[in-house]
Amino acid sequence: MAKTLFDKVWDAHVVSELKDGPSVLYIDRHLIHEVTSPQAFAGLDKRGLKVFRPDQTLATPDHNVPTVNQHMTIHDLLSRTQVDKLTENTKKHGIRHYGLNHPQQGIVHVIGPEMGFTQPGMTIVCGDSHTSTHGAFGCVAFGIGTSEVEMVLATQCIMQPKPKKMRITVDGKLGKGVTAKDLILYIISKISASGGTGYFIEYAGSAFRSLSMEGRMTVCNMSIEMGARGGLIAPDETTFAYLKDREFAPKDGEWDKKLTYWKTLVSDPEAVFDLELHYDAADIEPMITYGTNPGMGVGVTGRIPDSRELPESNKLTFEKAMQYMNLNQATPMMGKPVDYVFVGSCTNGRIEDLRQFASFVKGKKKADNITAWIVPGSKQVEKQAISEGIDRILTEAGFELRQPGCSACLAMNDDKIPEGKYAVSTSNRNFEGRQGPGARTFLASPLTAAAAAITGKITDPRDFL
């Protein structure tokens, strides 16, 4: 029977199926960080169990870590305790752990791919909703809760009902200054923050095919922002070239064997999806969000909707968002003054994102009213940025390269946007208080963030290209 890419990967990992119930799904790779794992390890200890497959597990602290002075003790006691717990738990259970100051430390969803730990056709889970990032490699990758983290630690399996399947096809060429981030923000604005709930999404079409692996990761990363469990893209030559020679990538004869398998990871031509959507790349411009969920976005030259244009059921949410953001409906986004710019997170903290930002700000100067945090997604990205001279370009333009972590994406460390201030952020969520209590977030691409950092207000980056 014809199968979708998702079916092929999922079905290959079903250990058993319960009648009218979930599947027992085998997990190839388990990523762990300090926030959602302590209670899972405590549960394991309570049952007197050891980690079942420590070699298939990888741990790093990311949510809580400071982005300056990482060589010093973390001064927030609670953050330090969580980070220390991760060290203690991974040591006790023999799990590979990249602690602070280790050359491989970084955001879990940045280091997994960067080390080749993430490979096509795998099932990957992590106690973090942005695990969907790894779908860029043709993986079934999704976020889980702490009880499920405990299940994976104990048995390398979880119980999951099989989601429905959606395919989103975008054909055509993205315009100048339009990036992977704009592509996914556009899709979310079209189908809403809940439009993908219950689905796993395959992204297909020439617009996705032409993206780099970094761009594909940005797209898959935000699948969760439309409620989908995950998103995936069939692996191709771009994928294989990215993985070759990375630390955990298969070597020699094993590589060829894997490659033969990886090349089978495509949806069969006759495969049927529960829902198919099509968009045209030419319709997409640089995007910006105006509201308090990622579905509330428009083209940067567009305006905030008029509540009269919205369905009755959306009005309360919209009005609440306008109040929180202190914005007026039906007004343009361009020219809105901004206070902060954040480049980083598992969505846009990769080397290509830093390159995009740096290429834009090169030879220009930061606007006086802007505080900017440029945070690499990993130590490797930081190292690469320095070796490419990106840090110097940033310094000359008035910015500084900080140290890796999740940072202002969710503000569990000190990088909090102050109450009432506006931030253009390359992260994934603009929820109320996400970047700090009372913070107001506009989600955008690194290029649009760069344009705001230079002009001090929401600006169309294309005007400078």
Next chain:
Amino acid sequence: MATEKFKTLISTCVPLPIENVDTDQIIPARFLKATTRDGFGDNLFRDWRYDKNNQPKADFVLNNPTYSGQILVAGRNFGSGSSREHAAWAIGGYGFRSVISSFFADIFKNNALNNGILPVQVSEGFLKSVFAAIEKDANAVLEIDLPNQTVTILATGEKEHFDINHYKKTCLINGYDDIDYLLSMKDKIVEFEKKGY
């Protein structure tokens, strides 16, 4: 962790008629730093519930003594956003045993079920009736009958059937959890690993 058994819940409700209530509102990230499952109820809806001086905001429903009960009634797409199970711990820790909405985010739904909290997904129309009943009488009582998969507004007798996965229903009624089941499968898992794919 085995959970408390869930059969029938008869309770008054707390109404929260807002759509897209995300996990950052249910429990803001800065309160995720604990290493146990306890105490999250104190910070449930923290930034909607308290001002920056930690004073209760009078206009938020949890601070309104008119409303109480073990059932939270919320707008469409409840629990979107993060995979943080802390959101379910906060809801359970506060004392809710069920959340009723017309639509739930997937991961939240799983996390709730794994913590003995029943997400009851009802039609938009029924949800409207529930809000109307609470508006009419803040002490309106709902009956959630898990074995029969029904939810009833006792004052009006209006009743709706809800769906739940058979396996999850059995777990909830008996207080079982997935991990016991998975541990009983270990031989099969090892066999699966040997076979490869």
